[in-house]
Amino acid sequence: MTALAPYACQPSDSRGRLHPESLSTFRSPWQRDRDRIIHSSAFRRLKHKTQVFVEHDGEAYRGDYFRTRLTHTIEVAQVARTIAGALGLNTDLAETVALAHDLGHPPFGHTGEDALAALMAPHGGFDHNAQALRIVTRLERHYADFDGLNLTWEALEGIAKHNGPVLAPLPYALAAVNAQWDLELHTNASAEAQVAAVADDVAYNHHDLHDGLRAGLFTEAELAELPVIGPAFAEVDRLYPGLDATRRRYEALRRVFGVMVEDVIAVAQNRLTSLQPRSVDEIRGMEGPIIRFSKPLYQNIKAIKSFLFTRMYRAPAVVVERENVTRMLNDLFPLYLASPERMPDQWRDAALALPDQTARARLVLDYVAGMTDRYAIAEHQRLFAA
Template sequence: MRAPFASDPATAKGRQVAEEESAFRSCYQRDRDRIIHASAFRRLKHKTQVFVEHEGDYFRTRLTHSIEVAQVARTISGALALNGELTEAVALAHDLGHTPFGHTGEDALHALMAPYGGFDHNAQTLRIVTLLERHYADFDGLNLTWDTLEGIAKHNGPVTGDLPYALAECDAQLDLELHTHASAEAQVAALSDDIAYNNHDLQDGLRAGLFSDDDIAGLPLVGRAYADVDQKYPDLDSYRRRHEALRRVFGVMVGDVIETSRDLLAASGAGSARDIRHLGRPVIRFSDTMWAALREIRQFLFHRMYRAPSVMRKRAEVTQVVEALFPLYLQDPQMLPRHWSRQIEDAGQDKTALARMVADYIAGMTDRFALQEHARLTGI
């Protein structure tokens, strides 16, 4: 049974283009299913999480990361009696707008797009699900419910100040109430993202040899987890020992969110999803102790993984790829695939419209396709 503050499909705000409801699926389930079947979702398979996609078969990609986020989000949502279908839809969609080469590609594209409104992957996700997915006869995008779009836009909290152009366009059409918090389900998706990447980046960094088990044993949560495993399984081989320890870290993070958020929800007095949005504070949180531990883990990962010399060398290489492709397409949009001809015609001589179209195209590339196009067009 769902809590009274859970999002209810029966009271969902609906879609931009009205559709007949399914006899078998709730509106949130349809949103989730459309996201899974989207071209942009499939492309996440070959997009960087931290390591460039072809560097190793065992490293996370944006697709496996999104699946792991959704799994954590389902667990937390179920424990808190929230709507698991909406939670999962937001979790699966949250990274659709990422460029090739992860945050490195985004940084490069944002700098190139600075004269035209910049680039933001969260806003680009909205652009994908409201415009760029062009498969349905009656509408562009996926025609998701307002509740899912709001969750995508605000899962990290209210959005104020200067808005990325893609978010501003979407908000102008749909009024996503950007000054308020998102639903509890979207807040769960945001913290599930934190849990997933902190855990799997430790695993991937160990596998890549950027640091050792001994290096992370001094981190909060981690050292105790290794000690618990050693006590229970004193002769365990190193690979299983590592896995057993890190899955315990994973479990502690999830348990902390559930316990902390359960208390916050009970104290909030919220009787509806609308009440959650207008509380003025998040209701899905880590405890202060856990948040401090996660900050220490993040700091370690920043220095030992995200800024490792081998990772930085690759970051420099792929930045050059994006920086080379953007001006080539901007100067000659006819280099884009034939099925982009309608967008090219609509843009005409409007430099900003052309730049945004080029950004859409590059952002949609996978790592391997960006490298192939760079080689084909530059000979490098």
């Protein structure tokens, strides 16, 4: 096994688990965390939670080729392992954070998150990172000795702040976990968690270009006007004149993917060489993240994101779908809150036993946020069909 860099998270230095467990004979603490996430119910449900396009019959954009939260998560984990390995970081921890980073997403992607955040505003709000922590510390209930997955401190830290320090006011779900076990939310996360965050950016920028093309929301010719992407298409045309359209698209976007990954690695290597951090705590104490894109590439990515926002995330057909799914959640959530008997027995009984409206709203949130796209649609049809 290749020796880890001094600024990497070392398995022997893990701060352990909230509920002490004996060490595994075969797996490091973060291999064990990774495996628990993969075998969790929430991870399986990612298969039927979508990024941009809603998954159900009859949709113009329905198709097995579009990414779901699950396929996106697998892609993020692959990128995270690649970058972490190149930098001498702990690949198992980077992969663990990557696999967990979207567990808290509700149905219908960011549209669902926006809708639930508005519905929960009187009750402490909603944030998908905080909800992921709630899932892995409380809602997964498969073990005899504890609720949740009993992940290590480093995994929980990475889930909480892979996008950077988290400042007050905290979402209630995050505040509850942090009160039980201080995650040092005012500091940066480990380099491994930062890698997971950048890997998320790489993956979704890459696959949203693929999915938008497949959905017919824009063309290769339009993409060729953008930075990074235009030169990638030009290089493919130079090397493979007359290449068929599908191969041309994949070859070009594969190069865009490579540019992003190589840029992150090069920038991190330069900064690590310059700053010479001697421990993971020095990484946590830095002014900002050490894992990031170069400034020129970051500006180019901003231009690509701006294009995707206009042409994909706010495309007319997608906006109509956003309105439809927002309406569904605006129907379902108040109904369950007012009439808990509409939920399955275990959720109904738990809701009726709660002392106040806020506690009940949080339980309803757990139920609704855990739904897949198709289940939420089916429930709405069952409860609101004329």
